[in-house]
Amino acid sequence: MGGAEYYEQESSPKRRKTLRIMEDTPVLLGSQGLIKRHEFVRIIIQCLNSLGYKKSASCLELESGISYKSSEFDMLESQILNGNCNHKAWVDIIDKIKDLKEETRASALFLIYKQYIFECLYNGDDSMALKILQDHISALSVGREKVHKLASGIISLKDIGVGKKDDSTFDELRRKLLSELEMLLPPPIAVPEKRLEHLVEMALTSQMDSCIYHNSSDNISLYEDHCCSSDQIPTKTVQILTHHNNEVWFVQFSNSGEYLASSSSDCTAIIWKVLEDGKMTLKHTLHSQKPVSFVAWSPNDTMLLTCGNGEVLKLWDVETGICKHTFGEQSPIVSSCAWFPDSEQLVCGSSHPENCIYMWDLDGKELKAWKGARIPKVLDLAVTPDGEHLISILSENDIRIVNLKTNDERVIKEKHAITSLSVSGDSKRLIVNLNSQEIHMWDIAGPLKQPWKYTGHKQGKYVIRSCFGGSNCQFIASGSENSQVCFCCLVFFLVLFCSFWYCFAFAALLSKVNSKFKLQRFFCRLHVYIWNQRSKEPIQVLSGHSMTVNCVSWNPKRPQMLASASDDQTIRIWGSSRSQKKV
């Protein structure tokens, strides 16, 4: 800035004169007149400085007549950096600032006195240093800890011996003091650092928050208001897998997103490989004695557990497809299981021969078993990916969250029966499907007040599962059941066939009824529902299956790939309309 003149920020005769000169330039900017010109220019100057364009910054100061540094701060800076030892002048400047909060004033004065003390020590003036400590610092209302830390700092300095006493150290320390004061003092004395970047990011975050289809971390441009279209989420069937011979009850992608496991009432589980272009090929078929209703990938994706619905717990190797182990001497029937993050231990819940929770290691050694009359029936189990919480669904509509480190236990009581549980990939939230056709989302760590609720799907008799998905676990997908309305449409069609020459009248009636009740939707298509975490109603409904959709799984590494398993013996892979065009 050199010797250029600078203008004061507050309204003063000088400023008003400057304003009259620049009369045609407005003071308030923006389409709603919310932006004050001098504030705006000041943060632009700050931004130019932080980007490294110092010449442009000073040009702007000259041209606009607005200086980045406020007059008080300028005075402070010149006093501190000019090398003299007039510390009283610094204190005076701080004291002269109006509207300073007591706390801030005390902290600023503390910093100044601290510098004063250290300089006295460097000069060898110990008694002066002590005097300042006693008189001034103790009079300030800063925390006792700070004072004690300062005192011990002084003593340690004395011990080390203040040898290196040269100007460069002084300069450094004084510059450090100046930047600390700049961060401490409030606007308009000093502007908070990186203010313009902060404001722009606030605007971008708010746009991203209101974008319901937002599903990737790129795509944000400053040139346009951000709003994703529905081609960010899966909307179309990309592939139908028909290898199962009976109802498919469970699907899950592996943690790396490279494999898909599915299990069915035809007593098999199938491991599929996800190819580069997004298509699936069959890798292994794992045969069991009884229908398999649950699979769990190990966190390192090398092993798979299968169990459920009358079948015991088995461990399979993913590469070879061989069953490595069958757990439990009495072959308990296991309803669901979960891995611990080290891929070495697993936990599962059983209800035959008795209600029990087992914890095993990979060799089949029983590490822990919770048995007895007081153990309730465990319907579903999950361990959060970070290994901190074990969540179980107990028979009386209870969600029990145990913190594995502290052994803290919390129980959430739901009013209706819970059919399934799913945990988000970031270990922060869980969702449960309820019999009452709602999905509830709870925060695992946070206060358990009210859940987020999602409706729109149909559920009543069957176990329907849901899952989290998307690049940031911001979506929830769920399967759904047949609805009762089906009967009515069948009757309509029967009548239609029987009385063919009345077909015109019936067709007219049917189309009227069709548009009124959307019967076509119910008649032959069952849906997968997708919600955005913030929306109570579904943002997308995927149709295609012809029978109950039992389970869904979202690929953790491909935010636009979704798999669904249905009673119609197929697994459907869904993709976005963008990926369709590529293929």
Added chain:
Amino acid sequence: MGRLFIQSLPGPKIFICKCCKVHSASRDDVLSKEFQGRFGRAYLFRTVVNISLGPNEERHLMSGLHIVNDIYCSSCQQILGWRYEKAYEESEKYKEGKYILEKERMLKEG
């Protein structure tokens, strides 16, 4: 058809479906034992589990005109009784939302 979601009831005294033995209702939820069903005695329950509802029907019962839904056991599809959806007379309003289970279709356990 998918995996049936079967709830189990706590408490020692429960009613179960005669055919498939799934739990239907708890004896603590009995509101009245003085009802007549299609097959004889029937009990009025506050809440039942493991049932599916049929469509709404208007029926003339001994106590007057009502809208009822037949209820079926969700695992074996046996008709177990009905549910009162709406009662037209004031004195019968207390039954709305409650369930009737036929004694003939039940077994007592515990």
